[in-house]
Amino acid sequence: MTILIDRDQVVSSPALVPGEGDLVRDHAGADLTIGLINNMPDPALKATERQFMKLLQAAAGPHRIRFHCFSLPSVKRSPEAKWHVESEYSDLSDLERGKFDGLIVTGAEPIAPELDQEPYWQDLTNLIDWAKTNTRSTIWSCLAAHAAVLHLDGIERRRLPAKCHGIFDCDVVTRDGLTRAAPAPLKVSHSRLNEIAESDLVQAGYQVLTRSPQAGVDVFVRQYASRFVFFQGHPEYDALSLQREYLRDIGRYLARERETYPRLPVSYFDAATEEKLARFEKKAAHQRHPALANELPGLNLRADIGAGNAAAMLFRNWLRYLGADADASVAAR
Template sequence: MTILIDKDQVISSPALVPTERDLARDHGVELTIGLVNNMPDPALKATERQFMKLLQAAAGPCRIRFHCFSLPSVKRSPEARWHVESEYSDLSDLKKQKFDGLIVTGAEPVAPELDQEPYWRDLTELIDWAKANTRSTIWSCLAAHAAVLHLDGIARRRLPAKCHGIFDCDVVTSDSMTHAAPAPLKVSHSRLNEIAESDLVQAGYQVLTRSETAGVDVFVRQYASRFVFFQGHPEYDALSLQREYLRDIGRYLARERDNYPRLPVGYFDAATEEKLARFEKKAAHQRHPALTNELPGLNLRADIDAGSAAAVLFRNWLQYLSAETEASIPARQSKDVGSALGLPRR
């Protein structure tokens, strides 16, 4: 399904379709962008909203045609499958046209190794297609790990503990993606694995941002398409990490995981961290799903600055796509005029 995003348009649903009058308006540069949303069912709709709002805020004078897809081999609940089938375009439609930009999210892992995931074949075919059929593609979190494994055989490494929280990331390479970025960039990370910077540099990737604590954040590689990789989640809203943390507490209390989740780094305020520490001790002795009803009220730190990194990165990404699009317009116009005049093609 196609969603038209204009700067002043209020986004309510991925089912929002433009009218013929909207399509006739002149908005200058027009970009076609796809989101391949493979996030787990509880985060599926939130991820749609996050990326659409980011693109809307970053669009400026651009007009964006936004298409939602999902890998068909990602396992879904009946409700989530109905949502994807009714609101998203079929993945086969993606490969029938060229996209200016593509965003590919990760999926919740179900296999010990990435290349054993049920969606591995679909994902690697998408990686190969995107190299030649987009101007630039963003690979987010697990999708970034899968892409570098497929492209260069770089395997991710298991972390001793989950990297979970908001981390200060520094720009280490001057690049259009990080133009006018605040120092530091505060970025959400939520992952159990990492790609080592030494492996990326040796294979020819360029690291743009990193955190002393969380490691590599954003890195890039140029093919026919410019591939941009996020180990973090700059698109996360202020409550995304809270939802994940509470989900993991629920899984612990339901005995679906062995270990109690660690607090997200740099996220809750000091008073909340104290209350959550007391709750953890209680949960260890009264491990039962009903205990979630006794979770304390949660307050975030005042300085998390959610969305600031994403605003910069996505504005710069759209400007890159717009510049590439505008550069190709004179060549296309010249070709069209030549065809109209009956001139031979060269």
């Protein structure tokens, strides 16, 4: 399925986007074809579609975007999520037959102890190899970034002592078109149990663009025939994404599906909410039962989380990079 994204068009989900004939035709830039390989776990599947479509729409400028959703067939899905993918997404075999300017590849929820033991590993590495020469640029997000550098250069991720989870201030450390006009600092959502060490990346020839004193490397790049852009964070997350993950992990703790109570996301909830959640944690340790989730307090976020500003800037610059050759072709006609 091809979804046409125009900057003036309301986008809510693939199923609700109007057909080509319903879109505004007055645009100066060339069309860009973008693929999203959405491997996120089932509860985040549709939210991830919306987040990336809204980002692309906000960043599109004069370009109209032909947007295709895919998912690796080897990613485990519930019947409901599998039906959604089969009915709303393009078949992965269509990717190689198309001409894509850019690709966005998300991670998946880990199942195996090692990345190269995941059931989707072969499909993912085939995609990495294909993208090197068949896109102008590809974004690898979070776990997909870790998998890509492992496949490309044998760089192993390292387990963190505690989950990196929250909004982190990131600094631009290398001038690059991708970070042009970046706010200082960039506030970016991170949610991961592992990290790639900056020293390993630099030694292998990657260029680090942004980093956080707390969260480490944020954005890094490497040039092949395609420009590969790697996010250790989640710039696409909306304001409530980290809250949903935190509440999910509390639910898993109460149901005894995980042994440890989740830590608060960093720089995310306001001070009053953090105090209420600390009291709830103490209660959960003594009354560990799924029904206790009904007593969770109301949650309020900090007023200054501001993660969306960094995402809008990064994607605007990425589309500008993708559109440079396309605009030149349009102007030459």
